[in-house]
Amino acid sequence: MGIFHCGMPQSDLNLHQNSVNRDTTAKESSEKDLVRTQSPANSQRTLPRELRRLQLIESTIDCIAKRGLTDTRMADVAAGAGLSVGIVNFHFDSKTTLLAETLRYLADEYHQAWIEARNESDEDPAKQLLSLTRMNFEPRICNQRRIAVWYAFFGEARSRPTYSNLCQQLDDDYLDQMRTLFGSLFDDGNERRAHRASLMLMALWDGLWQNILLNPDVFNTDEAVRACEHWLACMLPEHFKQPDNSA
Amino acid sequence: MGIFHCGMPQSDLNLHQNSVNRDTTAKESSEKDLVRTQSPANSQRTLPRELRRLQLIESTIDCIAKRGLTDTRMADVAAGAGLSVGIVNFHFDSKTTLLAETLRYLADEYHQAWIEARNESDEDPAKQLLSLTRMNFEPRICNQRRIAVWYAFFGEARSRPTYSNLCQQLDDDYLDQMRTLFGSLFDDGNERRAHRASLMLMALWDGLWQNILLNPDVFNTDEAVRACEHWLACMLPEHFKQPDNSA
DNA sequence: ATCTTGATTGAATGCTCATTCAGTGGATGA
DNA sequence: TCATCCACTGAATGAGCATTCAATCAAGAT
Incomplete structure (x- = not known):
């Protein structure tokens, strides 16, 4: 777990030597700043193994x-x-492993964000649901570049068990955690209700991601967060307030 | 519009001559029956152009x-x-056009289903929302084969404007229709509320599709429909009843 | 200054695949 | 029966691409 997050020295090297590749929409221009700050590393010919791998994955x-x-x-x-x-073949065995490691990198990043989101809202299930929701639409997690990659893999998931296996276990775990959170908010202790609510909220997250990918004009991350808050307020009026509708 | 649905003679020819290709999960074994029924066409060496194209797309x-x-x-x-x-090159110019036509075929099929779903529930917005929802999870529209293809294209959408253009216009149109339907159900005539509800329900559809693709164990189409009905009942309690929870 | 280790290069290799097209064969009409 | 028209075949072609590896280079150790 977390092979790309394990205390590796992520100094302020600019891992993007070729700026041609960076012309994504302006909004996301600040993601992954850690690999972009100016530094003499721009002209460095060699880099420690793990850092080079990270750069290639990006x-x-x-x-x-x-x-x-x-x-x-x-x-x-x-x-x-x-x-x-x-x-690339020097740092990764083959194209197949490069792609697998890329997916793992994204899955890992998401997993870390999930854990952080849960930790920052101490013990309060309602707060945790809110901060998990917001985490899902933070720019570092939810941006066109990353979503495009997720969906590229989803399209192949059925045919490449490697891909789905990598995420399956995590997904099951997330669902489990959600069930517990919802379970403690529904006073009737209805397991089925908590299960369904979990599936629905996670499906909503996914569907909103998809809309952000395919219809960026109609849609943005703020709108997505508000939609989820709205949903939470409908489902659990005692625990969540309707979001500010002024916008 | 509808180039694949335009009165072409879809007789009961078995377009699937090679059964090796048909080993998808048993549940969906009955989709596209029109092209599977036993018939002497099995051994037919030539087929009219449009029928062959259809077979190749499938x-x-x-x-x-x-x-x-x-x-x-x-x-x-x-x-x-x-x-x-x-x-394939005889019937389609190139691989690129084959793929584009395949996407168009799916988009068309969905569009036809959309229109049918709206027509079968006369003028009643609440009924129409329900039947659109059910349409989205009908086996002929929502099955692992088809969803896998949709997601394969989603993954490429950003990089291939051809793909997104093909769906963009339809999507905008669907969203518009949804806004009208929700608009007439919200008594306060709040445009924004109708807009958000439309986005949410469509996102929910998408997210549930995704779960059906990636987690078929946890998920099935019945559960998906019930989740949507549950959502509708939460959003518009005066117009929708909670679904039967007994299952 | 020299050696050692490991990262990096890029030309060469060989395989995979889309595409082509000359040839085959079945159907329809005369 | 013969001629015409297409659908269809599949070997051949060549472009594109992943992968290899001998040579080069940089940096730290001695």
Whole structure:
């Protein structure tokens, strides 16, 4: 768990040597700042193994978001990092493992965010549901680049057990936690009700992600959070207030 | 609009000559029966152009669902229909157009189902919302094969404007219709509320589809419909009843 | 200054696949 | 029966791409 988050020295190196790859929509221009700050590392020819791997994974995300999974070549990933073709095979066994590690990286990142969101709202189930919801739409988690990659993998999930296995266990775990949270908010202790509420809220999260990916004009993350708050207020009026509708 | 539904003679030919391709989960074994019934067409060497195209598109759906978009080859599509390699390029200009036509086929099918669902519930907005919801989870529309294909395209949507353009206009139209339906159910005539409700219900549909694709164990279409009904009852208690919770 | 270790390069290799097209064959009409 | 018209076949072609690896280079250790 957390192989990409394990105290690795994430100094302020600029891992994006090739700026051509960074032309995503302006709104998200500040994500992953840790790998962008100016630094002499720009011209550094070699980098410690783990840092280079991280950079290549980020470049993979860029490529998938910009060109789609089918049009993502090893050479593109390397070029996106300003390096030469052979580099990817040197750090990852094969394209297959590169993609698997990319998915794992995203899953890990999400998992960390989940844990943080739960920890920051101490013991109060209602607060935890709210902060989990907000976490789902934080720019660092929910942005066009990352969502595009998630959906690219979803499309392949059925055919590549590796992909679904990687997320299945986490998903089950999340559902379980949600059930517990909802369970303690429904006073009737109705298991089925808590189960259904959990599925619904998680489905709502997913559906809103999808809309943010496909209809960014109609939709944004603030609107998404408000929709979820609205839903919570409908489901559990004693525990949640309707969000501010002024906007 | 509707190029695949335009009075083309959809006789009871068995378009699936190669049964190897049909091993999806047993539950969905009865979809697209029109192209499976036993008939001498099984051994027919030639078929009218439009019918062959239809068969190849269905084979494309099979391939994408089973192997993923990245691993779908022209030869696989041909083999899935029991035909030889050159056939696909004979009926479609290129792989690109084959995929675009496949997406258009699904979009069309969905669009037809949408219209039917609206027509069958005469003028009553509440009934129409219900039947649209049920339509979304009918086996012919919502099954692992088809959802897998939708998601494969979603993953590529950002990078291929062709794909998103194809659906964008329809989506906007659906959203518009939903706003009107909700608008006439909210007595306060609050536009914003109707807008948000529309987005939420459509997001819920999408999120439930996603769960049906990725977690078929936890999830099924009946559960999905009930979740939506539950949501409708929460949002508009005067117009909808809570679904039967006995199951 | 030299050695050692490991990262990086990029030309070369060989495989996979979309696409082509000359040839085959079945159906329909004369 | 023959001719015409298409649907269809599948070997051949060549472009595109992942992967390899010998050579190069950088940085730290001695």
